[in-house]
Amino acid sequence: MAATISTHFSFTPRRLRQTVLSSSRSEAVRFPSTGTRRRRRGRTLVSPKFDADSSFLARVSGDGGGAVDASTHQSASSNIEEKDGSNSSVGDGYVALFVRMLGLDQDPLDREQAVVALWKYSLGGKKQIDAIMQFQGCINLTVNLLTSDSTSACEAAAGLxxxxxxxxxYRESVAGAGAMEEITGLLSRPSLTPEVKEQCLCTLWNLAVDENFRLKIANSEVLPLIIKSLDDEDIKVKEAAGGVLSTLALSESNHEIMVEYGVIPKLAKALLKPDAEGSKIIRKEAKSTLLELAKNDYYRILIIEEGVVPVPIVGAHAYKSYRPSLHSWPSLPDGTEIEKTSKGPSRFGASELLLGLNVNGENLNVEEVRMNAIVGRTHQQFLARIGAIEVEEERQSQPENSSGGRLTLLPCVDGVARLILILGLEDESAITRSAESIADASINEYMRISFKEAGAIKHLVKLLEWDNDAIKIASTHALERLSLSNGVCQIIEAEGALRPLINTLKQKEISDTLLDKTLDLLTRILDPTKEMRSKFYDGPVNGSKGTSESVSRSDAANGFTGVSSEDSISTTNSRVQMLDSxxxxxxxxxLKTSSLTLQRKAASILEFASITSNVDTVDPADIKSGLDAVFQLNVLEDTESDVEGEQPEQYALEVEEAGLTISAxxxxxxxxxxxxxFCKSVDSSHFTDLLRKVLKSKIPVHCKDWVAACLVKLSSLSGFSKYFENPINVEVTLYETIPRLIEQLKASFSPEAQEVAAVELNRIISEGVVDSTRAVASGGGIFPLVNLLEEGTERASEAALSILYNLSMDSENHPAIIAAGAVPALRRIVLAQRPQWTRALQLLRTLPV
Known part of the structure; x- marks a missing residue:
C-alpha cells in the first residue's frame, strides 16, 4: 500500500503522533464517527478537521435519494473550501494516511476508524471523492470491509x-471490485441494522443507473433481498428498496423476473397506504415502478387485480369544461334516483350533504360497491371544482408533454370515479383515452360492477352517437368488455345501446376496426344462449339469494328506482323490430366479403334474427351466397398447403378460426x-355436398358438432329410403362421432366420462359400421383404450378389451397395440382371473407374442 501513496505523503503514523502530541499532549481528539474521546494503547488518533455543515449539505444521494452525480455538489464544496481553505487542505493531506490505514495488515479498529473518516470526507462532493479515488486499491479495501463483523465498519464501507x-x-470501478456480490452477502445476514441496509441499497441504486449493472442486479440473488426490504420496519430502508426497483424497472428485460418474485403486490400495498401510514418517497417510487410494468398488457391486469387502476393524465386544462350540477336532487352515480321524502330540495344543497354523511348509516342499506362509487364520485368532483386534479403531475411533467399518452395510478375507488369524470368532459382525446382505460380495467366481475355502479354505462352509450370514429371505437370496446357480465349486459341493452349500434352497422363506409367492435357488442347483446345462461349463473347458489335479486330488494327497500321488468320486456321486443331487412x-x-372473424360474428347475429323469423324477408339467393362463402373457404381446400409445412402454428390458428366460423x-x-x-327455396343437396366436404376436413373435432347436426337435418329433408343405409350417417359417425369419443377418452379426467365414451365406441364397432375400426386406429384410439384396461372402471375395461379385440382382427393394428403396452396388461388380467380374462387370453393369442 505504501507504493500507492504520493511522495509528499511519505510519513509514518509514529511521526504524525509525535507532532500531534507535541502541540497538545493532554487533549484528546474527537473522532468524526462517534464524536467522543477515544484512546487506545496510550496513543491518540487524529482526524482531519471536517466542516460539519459541509457533510450534510453536500451529502450524496441522501434522505432516500440515489443515483445522483456528485459533480452537482461541486459548488457546495468549493464554497466550504473558500470559507476555510486551511481546514480543507489539512483534510486533503490526511486522505493518504486513512487510505493506508485501510490495509489488511492494520488493526481492525484502525481500519474501522479510517473508513468512517473517509466516508464522512466523501460527503463533501466530487472533489473529495476524486481525492480518494487517486489512490489505487482503495475500493478493493473498502469492499473487503463489507465482510467485517463490526456494524460501524460495514455501514461506513457501504456509505463510502x-x-x-x-x-x-467511478461506477464501473465499484462494480468491478465485487461490491454487488459482497452487498448480496451482507444483506443476507439475519441481523443487520437498518443503517447498513440503507447504505447497501443506495449503493445498488447508484449502480443500477448503468443498464449493464441493472441487468446484473436483476438476475442475481440480491433481487429477492431488495423486494423483501419493502417489508422492513425502517422507512429509509423501504425508500431505498423502492428506488432500486424503480431504476431496475427502466429496463423492460427485467420486468419478467421482477414480477415472478412478487414485486407487484408489495408495491401496490405500499402505494395504497394512507398518507399518515406511508412515505411520500416510497409511494412515488412504487408508482414509477408499476407504471413501467403496466406497459405490458398482462402485468397491467396483475396491477389492477391488486386494486390499482391506471388512469390517463389528460391535463388540468381539460377539467375546466367540467360543470357540476347544482341544486339537483341526490342520486346514485349510476343515475338511480332516491325517493323524495321532503317537499323540495334544500336551497343550499343540504340534502345532498346529509346523504353523503349518512351513506354509512343504518338507515341506508347500500352495498360496498355502491358506497365506493358515492365516495369516489364525491372526492373527484370536489377536486375538479377546486381545480386540484393533476396539479402534481403537471408540475413533474415537461410543459410540452403535459398529457401525451401518460398514465397515473389511483386506488380503485378514486380511479373508477376519475375515469367516469373524464367521460363527461369536452376534450375528445381525453374521452377516448378514458374509454380505452375502462376497457383495459374491466378484467373481472368486481371491476365491471364497479364501473356500472359508478355510472359508466350511461356515458358510454351516449358516446356511441358521437361523430368521431375514435370515440365510437373506444366506447364500443369498453361496453363490449363490460358486457362480459350478464347483468351489466342487460343494463347496456336497457340504456338503449342497440339502436346506435345498428345505425353504425348500416353504414357501409366505416373502418374495419369500428365494424369489428360493433359486431362484438351486438353479438354479446343478441346472444341466443344468454337467457339460458342467466338461469344457471344468476340463480340461487346453495340456497342463497342471487346477487341481482338481493340488489333489487335492497333498492326497493331504500327507495331506489331502476329499470323495471316491463321496460326490460319492451326493450327485448324492440330489438326484434330493429333487425329489419x-x-x-x-x-x-x-358474411360474403369479410374476414373469418367478422363472418363468425355476423353469423351469430343472423342466428338470433332467424329465431325471430325476420330472415323470411331476405332474398334466398343472398342467403345461399353468404353461406357458400363460408363453407367454401380456401383453408379447407389447401390440403397440402405450404403454410402447413413452413408455419404449422399459423396454419393451426387459421384452421381453428375457420372451424369456429363454419360452426357458427x-x-x-x-x-x-x-x-x-326457406326450406321450399333451399337446395338441400347443394349444402349437403358442401358440408360433407367440411366434415372430412381438418377443422377441430369440437367444431364439427353443428356440421354433423346440420347434415343430419338436411338428410331428413332429402328423404332417404329406409331400405338403404344413409351415407351421411356413416360419415357423421366416422368423422365426427368416433373422433369426438376418442378425444373424450384422451382428455377427460372423469372415469365416468371415459366409461361412457368407451361403451359408445364399442357399440358403434359392434354394429359393424364400415371402416369404424380403421377410424379408431387412425384417430389414435389404441393408446387410451389400452390405458383403460387397468385404470378404467370395470365396465370401461370390458368395453376397451372388446374394441381392442375387434381391432386385432386387422394385422396392421398389431404393432400399435403391442407398442401401447397391451401385452403386460393382458397377462395381468389373465393371471388375476378377472371376469374378462377369457377375452384377454383370446386377444393375447391373436397378437404375435
Whole structure:
C-alpha cells in the first residue's frame, strides 16, 4: 500500500503522533464517527478537521435519494473550501494516511476508524471523492470491509461505496471490485441494522443507473433481498428498496423476473397506504415502478387485480369544461334516483350533504360497491371544482408533454370515479383515452360492477352517437368488455345501446376496426344462449339469494328506482323490430366479403334474427351466397398447403378460426331449416355436398358438432329410403362421432366420462359400421383404450378389451397395440382371473407374442 501513496505523503503514523502530541499532549481528539474521546494503547488518533455543515449539505444521494452525480455538489464544496481553505487542505493531506490505514495488515479498529473518516470526507462532493479515488486499491479495501463483523465498519464501507458510485466515471470501478456480490452477502445476514441496509441499497441504486449493472442486479440473488426490504420496519430502508426497483424497472428485460418474485403486490400495498401510514418517497417510487410494468398488457391486469387502476393524465386544462350540477336532487352515480321524502330540495344543497354523511348509516342499506362509487364520485368532483386534479403531475411533467399518452395510478375507488369524470368532459382525446382505460380495467366481475355502479354505462352509450370514429371505437370496446357480465349486459341493452349500434352497422363506409367492435357488442347483446345462461349463473347458489335479486330488494327497500321488468320486456321486443331487412341484408353482405372473424360474428347475429323469423324477408339467393362463402373457404381446400409445412402454428390458428366460423354458419343453417319459406327455396343437396366436404376436413373435432347436426337435418329433408343405409350417417359417425369419443377418452379426467365414451365406441364397432375400426386406429384410439384396461372402471375395461379385440382382427393394428403396452396388461388380467380374462387370453393369442 505504501507504493500507492504520493511522495509528499511519505510519513509514518509514529511521526504524525509525535507532532500531534507535541502541540497538545493532554487533549484528546474527537473522532468524526462517534464524536467522543477515544484512546487506545496510550496513543491518540487524529482526524482531519471536517466542516460539519459541509457533510450534510453536500451529502450524496441522501434522505432516500440515489443515483445522483456528485459533480452537482461541486459548488457546495468549493464554497466550504473558500470559507476555510486551511481546514480543507489539512483534510486533503490526511486522505493518504486513512487510505493506508485501510490495509489488511492494520488493526481492525484502525481500519474501522479510517473508513468512517473517509466516508464522512466523501460527503463533501466530487472533489473529495476524486481525492480518494487517486489512490489505487482503495475500493478493493473498502469492499473487503463489507465482510467485517463490526456494524460501524460495514455501514461506513457501504456509505463510502455509495458516495463513490454516485459519480458516473467511478461506477464501473465499484462494480468491478465485487461490491454487488459482497452487498448480496451482507444483506443476507439475519441481523443487520437498518443503517447498513440503507447504505447497501443506495449503493445498488447508484449502480443500477448503468443498464449493464441493472441487468446484473436483476438476475442475481440480491433481487429477492431488495423486494423483501419493502417489508422492513425502517422507512429509509423501504425508500431505498423502492428506488432500486424503480431504476431496475427502466429496463423492460427485467420486468419478467421482477414480477415472478412478487414485486407487484408489495408495491401496490405500499402505494395504497394512507398518507399518515406511508412515505411520500416510497409511494412515488412504487408508482414509477408499476407504471413501467403496466406497459405490458398482462402485468397491467396483475396491477389492477391488486386494486390499482391506471388512469390517463389528460391535463388540468381539460377539467375546466367540467360543470357540476347544482341544486339537483341526490342520486346514485349510476343515475338511480332516491325517493323524495321532503317537499323540495334544500336551497343550499343540504340534502345532498346529509346523504353523503349518512351513506354509512343504518338507515341506508347500500352495498360496498355502491358506497365506493358515492365516495369516489364525491372526492373527484370536489377536486375538479377546486381545480386540484393533476396539479402534481403537471408540475413533474415537461410543459410540452403535459398529457401525451401518460398514465397515473389511483386506488380503485378514486380511479373508477376519475375515469367516469373524464367521460363527461369536452376534450375528445381525453374521452377516448378514458374509454380505452375502462376497457383495459374491466378484467373481472368486481371491476365491471364497479364501473356500472359508478355510472359508466350511461356515458358510454351516449358516446356511441358521437361523430368521431375514435370515440365510437373506444366506447364500443369498453361496453363490449363490460358486457362480459350478464347483468351489466342487460343494463347496456336497457340504456338503449342497440339502436346506435345498428345505425353504425348500416353504414357501409366505416373502418374495419369500428365494424369489428360493433359486431362484438351486438353479438354479446343478441346472444341466443344468454337467457339460458342467466338461469344457471344468476340463480340461487346453495340456497342463497342471487346477487341481482338481493340488489333489487335492497333498492326497493331504500327507495331506489331502476329499470323495471316491463321496460326490460319492451326493450327485448324492440330489438326484434330493429333487425329489419336492411340490417339482415347488411349482415349477409358481411358474411360474403369479410374476414373469418367478422363472418363468425355476423353469423351469430343472423342466428338470433332467424329465431325471430325476420330472415323470411331476405332474398334466398343472398342467403345461399353468404353461406357458400363460408363453407367454401380456401383453408379447407389447401390440403397440402405450404403454410402447413413452413408455419404449422399459423396454419393451426387459421384452421381453428375457420372451424369456429363454419360452426357458427352451420348453426345458422340449422335454424334456418326450421322456416318453411326457406326450406321450399333451399337446395338441400347443394349444402349437403358442401358440408360433407367440411366434415372430412381438418377443422377441430369440437367444431364439427353443428356440421354433423346440420347434415343430419338436411338428410331428413332429402328423404332417404329406409331400405338403404344413409351415407351421411356413416360419415357423421366416422368423422365426427368416433373422433369426438376418442378425444373424450384422451382428455377427460372423469372415469365416468371415459366409461361412457368407451361403451359408445364399442357399440358403434359392434354394429359393424364400415371402416369404424380403421377410424379408431387412425384417430389414435389404441393408446387410451389400452390405458383403460387397468385404470378404467370395470365396465370401461370390458368395453376397451372388446374394441381392442375387434381391432386385432386387422394385422396392421398389431404393432400399435403391442407398442401401447397391451401385452403386460393382458397377462395381468389373465393371471388375476378377472371376469374378462377369457377375452384377454383370446386377444393375447391373436397378437404375435
Amino acid at each position: 461505496l455509495r458516495s463513490i458510485s454516485s459519480v458516473n466515471i 336492411a340490417v339482415i341484408s347488411r349482415l349477409f353482405e358481411i 354458419a352451420s348453426r345458422l343453417l340449422t335454424k334456418l331449416l326450421d322456416s318453411d319459406h
